[in-house]
Amino acid sequence: MTPIVFVTGGNRGIGQEIVRGYAQEGCKVLLGCRNEEDGEKVKKDIVGADIQIIEMDLSNDQDIVDRIVRAEAVYGRIDVLVNNAGVMDDADWQELRPAKLKRSMQVHVNGPLNLMQTLLPGMIERNYGRIINVSSGWGSFNEGMEGPLAYAVSKAALNALTLKLANGIDSDKNIKINAMCPGWVHTRMGGRDAPRTPEEGAETAIWLGLLDKDGPTGKFFRDKKEISW
Incomplete structure (x- = not known):
C-alpha cells in the first residue's frame, strides 16, 4: 500500500521539504496551505510527483473538517498526517496579547486536534495510521x-496532546502518533543564522510517517533519536 500523506503548512520551509521527501518515497501527497497559489508553486517545483493542493485555514475549525472530509471522499483515505503548520510570536510575557497566544494555540494545538479527531476514526477502522506533530x-x-x-x-x-492521544489508542492497533523537533532550521521562521537546512529538518518527519508496525508511538524525536518531553 502506497501511503496517502497530508501535510499542513506544506508550501514553504520544512513543510515543503516534508512534501518533497514523501513524494520521493512514492507517496501521494496532499499539500495543505492557506493559499492555493502558494501550493501550486511547490507542485511545479517538485517535478513528476503526485501532489494535490488542499487549501485550508487552520483558524477555522469547520473549514478543517469540511476540507478533510472532502479530501477523503475524493482520494479514498488519508494514511499519514503531518501537523507541520506553525506560527512564531516572539513577544515576552509582559507584551504578549491574549489574541496572539490564542492564535498560537489554534495553529499548534486546536487545529492539529481537530485534524486528528477527524482522521483517527478512519485510521483505526483501517488499522493503519501515522500522525507526526512537528514540535520543538x-x-x-x-x-x-x-x-x-x-x-x-x-x-x-x-x-502533551501527542502523548495523551497515543496512550489512548489500543496497543494492538497499527497507529503511531509521535512528535518531533526539527532543530534550528534556516527558514523564514528560523532565520538566516540557523545552522540546519530544511531538508535536515524534514528527515525525522518523513521517517516517522513510514514506520513499520513495530515502530514507536507516543514518543518525542530529534534526528530519529528519542528525546525527553
Whole structure:
C-alpha cells in the first residue's frame, strides 16, 4: 500500500521539504496551505510527483473538517498526517496579547486536534495510521522551555496532546502518533543564522510517517533519536 500523506503548512520551509521527501518515497501527497497559489508553486517545483493542493485555514475549525472530509471522499483515505503548520510570536510575557497566544494555540494545538479527531476514526477502522506533530525543543520541559512564551507553551501543549492521544489508542492497533523537533532550521521562521537546512529538518518527519508496525508511538524525536518531553 502506497501511503496517502497530508501535510499542513506544506508550501514553504520544512513543510515543503516534508512534501518533497514523501513524494520521493512514492507517496501521494496532499499539500495543505492557506493559499492555493502558494501550493501550486511547490507542485511545479517538485517535478513528476503526485501532489494535490488542499487549501485550508487552520483558524477555522469547520473549514478543517469540511476540507478533510472532502479530501477523503475524493482520494479514498488519508494514511499519514503531518501537523507541520506553525506560527512564531516572539513577544515576552509582559507584551504578549491574549489574541496572539490564542492564535498560537489554534495553529499548534486546536487545529492539529481537530485534524486528528477527524482522521483517527478512519485510521483505526483501517488499522493503519501515522500522525507526526512537528514540535520543538523550545516546548520541552526537559530542555527548559526556552522559547518565546506563546510558542513554547503551545508546543508544550502539542507534546502533551501527542502523548495523551497515543496512550489512548489500543496497543494492538497499527497507529503511531509521535512528535518531533526539527532543530534550528534556516527558514523564514528560523532565520538566516540557523545552522540546519530544511531538508535536515524534514528527515525525522518523513521517517516517522513510514514506520513499520513495530515502530514507536507516543514518543518525542530529534534526528530519529528519542528525546525527553
